[in-house]
Amino acid sequence: MNLHNDPSNAKAYTRRAFIQNSALLASAALTVPAFIQSSALAMPRPEQGLASIPGVDEDHILVIIQLSGGNDGLNTVVPYRDDAYYRLRPSIGIRPDGLHILSRNGSNGAVDLGLNNAMTGIRELYDQGQCAIVQGVGYPNPNRSHFASMDIWHTGELSGTGDGWVGRYVDAQCCGYGKGESGTPDGSLDKQVEPPIAIGNEAPLMLTGRNMMPVSFESAELFAWAGRKYSEDIVEEHRKLTDMINERVEHEKDSNNAFLLRTAMDARVSSDTIRRAVSEKPLVNYPNSNLAGQLSMIGAMIRAGLKTRVYYASHGSFDTHANQPGNHARLLGQFASAVQAFQNDLRAQGNDTRVLTIAFSEFGRRVGQNASNGTDHGTAAPMFMFGPNVRGGFHSKHPSLTSLDAGDLKYTCDFRSVYAEILDSWLSTSSKDVLEGQFKHLRVLNT
Amino acid sequence: MGTLATTTQPERVETSMLPIRDEEFGYREARHLLWRAGFGGTDEQIRTLAGWGPKKAVDFILDYDDIPFEDDSPTAFDHNIMRARTREENLALRRAQQAGDENTLSKFREMRQSAQRDDRRQMREIRHWWLTRMIQTPRPLEEKMTLFWHGHFATSYRTIEDSYHMYQQNRMLRGLALGNFRDLLLAIIRDPAMLRYLNNNQNRKDAPNENLAREIMELFSLGEGNYSERDIREGARALTGFTYRDDAFFYNDRQHDEGSKRVLGVYGNIDGDGFVNAIIRSPHCAPFICAKLYKFFVKEIPTDTKALEGAERTVVRSLSQTMEQARFEIKPVLRKLLLSRHFYDPSVMGNKIKSPVELVVGAVRSLNTPVRNLTTVARAIDTMGQSLFLPPSVKGWDGGRAWINTSTLFTRQNTLVYLLTGELAQNNTRFVDRTPYDPRLLVSCMNDPRIEGDPPDELIANQVMDFVLGRRPYGAAEQLLSASYKVDRPASSSGIRTMLLLTTSMPEYQLC
Numbered sequence: 001m002n003l004h005n006d007p008s009n010a011k012a013y014t015r016r017a018f019i020q021n022s023a024l025l026a027s028a029a030l031t032v033p034a035f036i037q038s039s040a041l042a043m044p045r046p047e048q049g050l051a052s053i054p055g056v057d058e059d060h061i062l063v064i065i066q067l068s069g070g071n072d073g074l075n076t077v078v079p080y081r082d083d084a085y086y087r088l089r090p091s092i093g094i095r096p097d098g099l100h101i102l103s104r105n106g107s108n109g110a111v112d113l114g115l116n117n118a119m120t121g122i123r124e125l126y127d128q129g130q131c132a133i134v135q136g137v138g139y140p141n142p143n144r145s146h147f148a149s150m151d152i153w154h155t156g157e158l159s160g161t162g163d164g165w166v167g168r169y170v171d172a173q174c175c176g177y178g179k180g181e182s183g184t185p186d187g188s189l190d191k192q193v194e195p196p197i198a199i200g201n202e203a204p205l206m207l208t209g210r211n212m213m214p215v216s217f218e219s220a221e222l223f224a225w226a227g228r229k230y231s232e233d234i235v236e237e238h239r240k241l242t243d244m245i246n247e248r249v250e251h252e253k254d255s256n257n258a259f260l261l262r263t264a265m266d267a268r269v270s271s272d273t274i275r276r277a278v279s280e281k282p283l284v285n286y287p288n289s290n291l292a293g294q295l296s297m298i299g300a301m302i303r304a305g306l307k308t309r310v311y312y313a314s315h316g317s318f319d320t321h322a323n324q325p326g327n328h329a330r331l332l333g334q335f336a337s338a339v340q341a342f343q344n345d346l347r348a349q350g351n352d353t354r355v356l357t358i359a360f361s362e363f364g365r366r367v368g369q370n371a372s373n374g375t376d377h378g379t380a381a382p383m384f385m386f387g388p389n390v391r392g393g394f395h396s397k398h399p400s401l402t403s404l405d406a407g408d409l410k411y412t413c414d415f416r417s418v419y420a421e422i423l424d425s426w427l428s429t430s431s432k433d434v435l436e437g438q439f440k441h442l443r444v445l446n447t
Numbered sequence: 448m449g450t451l452a453t454t455t456q457p458e459r460v461e462t463s464m465l466p467i468r469d470e471e472f473g474y475r476e477a478r479h480l481l482w483r484a485g486f487g488g489t490d491e492q493i494r495t496l497a498g499w500g501p502k503k504a505v506d507f508i509l510d511y512d513d514i515p516f517e518d519d520s521p522t523a524f525d526h527n528i529m530r531a532r533t534r535e536e537n538l539a540l541r542r543a544q545q546a547g548d549e550n551t552l553s554k555f556r557e558m559r560q561s562a563q564r565d566d567r568r569q570m571r572e573i574r575h576w577w578l579t580r581m582i583q584t585p586r587p588l589e590e591k592m593t594l595f596w597h598g599h600f601a602t603s604y605r606t607i608e609d610s611y612h613m614y615q616q617n618r619m620l621r622g623l624a625l626g627n628f629r630d631l632l633l634a635i636i637r638d639p640a641m642l643r644y645l646n647n648n649q650n651r652k653d654a655p656n657e658n659l660a661r662e663i664m665e666l667f668s669l670g671e672g673n674y675s676e677r678d679i680r681e682g683a684r685a686l687t688g689f690t691y692r693d694d695a696f697f698y699n700d701r702q703h704d705e706g707s708k709r710v711l712g713v714y715g716n717i718d719g720d721g722f723v724n725a726i727i728r729s730p731h732c733a734p735f736i737c738a739k740l741y742k743f744f745v746k747e748i749p750t751d752t753k754a755l756e757g758a759e760r761t762v763v764r765s766l767s768q769t770m771e772q773a774r775f776e777i778k779p780v781l782r783k784l785l786l787s788r789h790f791y792d793p794s795v796m797g798n799k800i801k802s803p804v805e806l807v808v809g810a811v812r813s814l815n816t817p818v819r820n821l822t823t824v825a826r827a828i829d830t831m832g833q834s835l836f837l838p839p840s841v842k843g844w845d846g847g848r849a850w851i852n853t854s855t856l857f858t859r860q861n862t863l864v865y866l867l868t869g870e871l872a873q874n875n876t877r878f879v880d881r882t883p884y885d886p887r888l889l890v891s892c893m894n895d896p897r898i899e900g901d902p903p904d905e906l907i908a909n910q911v912m913d914f915v916l917g918r919r920p921y922g923a924a925e926q927l928l929s930a931s932y933k934v935d936r937p938a939s940s941s942g943i944r945t946m947l948l949l950t951t952s953m954p955e956y957q958l959c
Contacts, residue, residue, distance in 0.1 A: 001492065001507070002514075002585050003485070003584075003585045003587055004516075004585035005584075005812045005815075145665070146840060147840065147842050148671075200854070201830055201854040201858070202832065202849075203849070213852070214852070215852070215853045215854075216855070218854045221872055221873055221874050222858060222872050223857055224872065225857065225860055225861065225864070226860070226861040226865070226870055226871065227860070227864050227868075227949070227952060229870035229871070229872075230864065230945075231933065231934055231945070233933040233934070234930040234934065234949065237926040237927070237949055238930075240926050241926050241949060241953055242952075242953075244922050244923075247921035248920050248921050248955075255798060256747075256798050256799070256800050256848065256958060257797075257798065257954065257955060259851070260954035260955070261954045263851055263853060263954070264953075267853035267854075270853060271857075371649070371654055372649065
C-alpha cells in the first residue's frame with residue numbers, strides 16, 4: 001500500500017448501473033435541546049439609543065480590553081518628577097516634554113504623573129473625568145511568565161487554575177453556581193443569561209465558566225454555514241443536525257463530543273443576531289486599527305440591544321523586550337484613539353452610562369531598562385477604567401521606584417479589589433461568592 | 448464489516464500497555480490509527496491496514512524511512528534574503544548616520560523593507576510547501592511528528608523575521624522527528640531560529656539572558672516546578688556564547704562563561720551540552736516528554752505530570768520507563784503506545800479534537816478532495832488558530848477544546864464546504880473554485896460488484912458516517928438522506944457530496 005496522496009489524480013468513478021430509488025424517508029423527529037433556553041441569545045428588536053432600564057442595573061455592560069504581552073506601566077503613566085525613573089531608564093525614560101502632563105483636577109492626591117504622548121484620546125477622556133487610573137495593580141508573589149500571569153488575571157485566582165472570573169459570574173447568574181472549582185450547581189436559578197462575547201477567534205479563559213462558554217465572533221460573513229451557497233434547500237437539515245443533541249450526548253455529558261455539540265448550538269443560535277447587529281454602520285468614525293475595529297463591532301452590538309453583558313477585546317503585543325519606545329507609543333496610540341472613538345460612539349447612542357470599559361495587562365515591566373532599549377517582564381502596573389460612571393483621576397498609590405522587590409515594583413492594589421468592586425457595584429453580584437474572598441473596594445465607581 | 452455499535456461509556460478504561468490482539472483490530476481501530484498517527488486515510492487505506500493486523504500496520508507507519516519519498520533540496524529556498532549587512536554596508540551606513548545623509552539612509556531603509564517583503568513572501572511559500580508536503584506524503588507520521596515538535600519547540604517567525612531560519616528548523620525537526628530526544632535538545636540549542644527567538648544570541652558572560660534556559664526546562668523538557676530559579680540562572684550561564692552567524696550555529700567562546708556552575712545537581716564548568724546532559728539525567732524529563740506525546744496522540748491531560756491520575760498516570764509512567772530504557776529514543780515509545788490496548792480503548796477512540804492542520808490535511812487526504820486554492824486553505828487554518836511557523840507563544844498551541852469556539856467552528860465547517868464544493872463563506876466570488884470532485888469511490892458499497900443497481904439508501908448513509916465520522920449519531924441518517932434527495936439520488940455523485948457536506952458540518956466531525 002502507498003499512503004501517498006495526489007489530489008490532482010483522484011481515480012475516476014466507473015460504476016454505471018444507476019437505478020432510481022424513490023424511497024423518501026419520513027422527516028426525522030425533532031428534539032429541542034434542554035439548554036437551548038439558557039444558551040440562546042435573546043433577539044430583541046434593534047432600538048436606537050436604548051435607554052437604561054430605570055431602577056435596576058440589569059442593563060449594565062462591562063467591556064474588557066486585554067493589553068497582551070505585559071504593558072510597560074511606567075512608560076504609559078510616567079512618574080516624571082521621580083529621579084529614580086530617569087536613573088533606571090537612561091535611554092527609554094520619557095522626558096516631561098514628551099508627555100501629556102495631567103492636571104491634578106479630580107485626582108486623589110496622586111504623585112505627579114504624565115501620560116505617554118501617544119495617548120491623546122485618553123488624555124481627553126481624563127480631562128472629561130471619564131478615565132480612572134488605578135495605580136500599582138498586581139498580586140502577591142508575582143509570576144513573570146506571560147501564560148501563568150495571564151491565567152492568574154483571568155481566573156482571579158493566585159494559583160491561576162480553574163474557570164474564568166467572569167465565567168463564574170455568568171454561571172452564578174444563570175444557574176446559581178458558586179465558585180467554579182469548588183461550587184456545586186444548586187439548581188436554584190434557571191435564568192436566561194447571555195454568554196459573553198469575545199471579538200476574535202479565541203475564547204478567553206476569563207469568560208469561560210463551568211456552564212457558560214463565551215461566543216467568539218470575528219466577522220459577519222464568516223459567522224454562518226457556507227453550505228447554503230451550495231444549496232439553500234439543505235440548510236434545514238443542517239439546522240436539524242445541529243439541534244438534535246440530547247440523544248447524542250446521553251452517555252457522555254462531559255465528553256469532547258458533548259462540548260462540541262453545545263458549541264455548535266451556540267454558534268447557530270447567535271449567528272443571526274450578531275450578524276444583523278454588526279451590519280449597521282456606526283454613528284461615529286473609528287480610527288483604522290484592529291482594536292478600533294473590535295470596539296466598533298462591540299459598539300454595534302450594544303446599539304442593537306443585545307442582552308449580552310460582557311464583551312471582550314484584545315490589543316497587543318506589548319512584549320517590548322527591545323527597541324521599545326516607538327513600538328510602545330504606536331500601541332498606546334491605537335489603544336487611546338480606539339477607546340476614545342468607542343466612548344464617543346456610546347455617547348452618540350445614548351448608551352454611555354450603561355457601559356464600563358476596563359483595560360488590564362498580565363504584568364508591567366521591570367523598572368530598569370535592559371541592554372536592548374527595552375524592558376523585561378515585571379510586576380505591578382496601572383489599570384484603566386473608562387466611562388461616565390467612574391470617578392476620574394488616580395486611585396490607589398503609585399508604587400515606589402526606590403523601595404523595590406529585587407528590581408520590581410511592589411504592588412499597591414490587589415487586582416481582585418478591582419474585580420470585587422466591578423462585581424458588587426456594577427454587575428450586582430456578590431464578589432464574595434465569585435472570588436471566594438473579600439476584597440476591599442477602592443471606590444473607583446460612582447454608585 | 449462496516450457496522451459500528453453505538454458507543455457506550457465503558458466502566459473501566461483499559462490501562463494495559465500490552466499489544467492489542469489481531470482479532471481486536473478492525474476497521475475502527477485501523478481508522479483510529481491512521482488519524483492519530485497521521486492525517487486519516489481513505490476507506491481503501493483503512494481496509495488495507497485493518498487486513499494487515501496491528502503489528503504490520505504499526506510497523507508500516509513507524510518505519511517510514513523504508514518508504515521512498517523525495518526530499519526537497521535545501522536550496523529550494525533563498526537563504527540570502529535577510530542576510531546581515533556586510534562590513535562595507537555597515538561602514539557606509541554609519542558614515543551616512545554621522546553625516547546626516549538622509550538620501551543614503553532612506554536607501555538603506557528601503558533595502559531593508561524590500562528584503563522584509565520578499566522574506567514574508569518566502570515565508571508564505573514555505574508554509575505552502577509544508578502544507579503540500581503534509582497533504583501528499585506517503586509517510587504521514589513523519590509530518591505529524593514534525594508538527595508535534597514544531598508545537599513543542601515553538602518558534603515564531605514574527606520574532607525571527609528570517610524565513611530561511613524557520614525552514615532550517617523545520618528540516619531539523621523532521622530529520623530528528625523519530626530520533627533521540629537528547630539529539631533534539633542538542634540541536635535546538637544550536638538552532639539559529641530558536642537562539643534568536645529566545646534571545647540566546649544576547650546571552651553573554653557579563654550580561655546573561657535567561658530566556659532560553661528557562662523555557663528549555665519549563666516548556667521543552669522538565670515542566671514547571673521541576674527545577675529551581677538557581678538552575679535557570681546557572682543554566683543561562685552554561686548557554687552563554689551559544690549564538691549563530693548567518694545561517695549556522697556559532698560558539699562564541701569569548702562570550703562563554705567558563706566559571707563553575709551547578710545545574711540540576713550537576714557541578715562543573717558546564718556548557719550548553721552539559722546543560723542538556725543534566726536535563727536528560729533528571730527524573731522529570733522522560734515523564735514530561737511522554738506526557739506531551741500522550742497529549743498529542745491520545746488525549747488531553749494536564750501538562751503537570753504530578754497531577755495525572757488513574758489510567759493516564761499508569762500509561763504515562765509506563766511510557767516513561769520505555770523511554771528511559773531506550774535512552775530517550777522516541778520510536779520505541781511510540782511503538783509501544785500505538786500498539787497498546789489502551790490506545791484503542793473506547794474512551795480514547797474518537798474523543799480527540801482535531802487540530803486545524805489535522806482537520807484540513809485530514810479532509811483532503813481522506814475525502815480525496817481537490818486542494819483548490821492553497822492560499823485560501825492556508826488562511827483558513829490561520830483563522831482556526833494554527834498558523835504554521837507562527838505559534839502564539841513559546842508555549843505552542845494549547846490544543847484540545849481551546850481550538851473550538853463558535854467562531855472557529857464556523858471556519859472549520861466552511862473550510863470543508865470549500866474543499867467539497869469550492870464555495871466560500873466570503874461574499875467574494877473571485878476565489879470560488881470549480882474543480883470537479885466525485886466522491887463516489889469513497890463509499891465501499893458503491894463499488895461493490897455484488898450489489899445490483901443503487902445500493903440501499905441506509906447502507907450508503909451508514910457507510911458515509913462510518914468512514915467520515917467513525918460513528919453513527921442518532922437520527923443523522925434520515926437527515927443526510929433527506930438532504931441528498933433535495934439535490935439528487937443518494938447514490939449519485941452530488942447526492943453523496945451533499946451527505947459529505949452535512950456529515951462534515953456535524954460537531955462529531957471535529958473529533959478523531
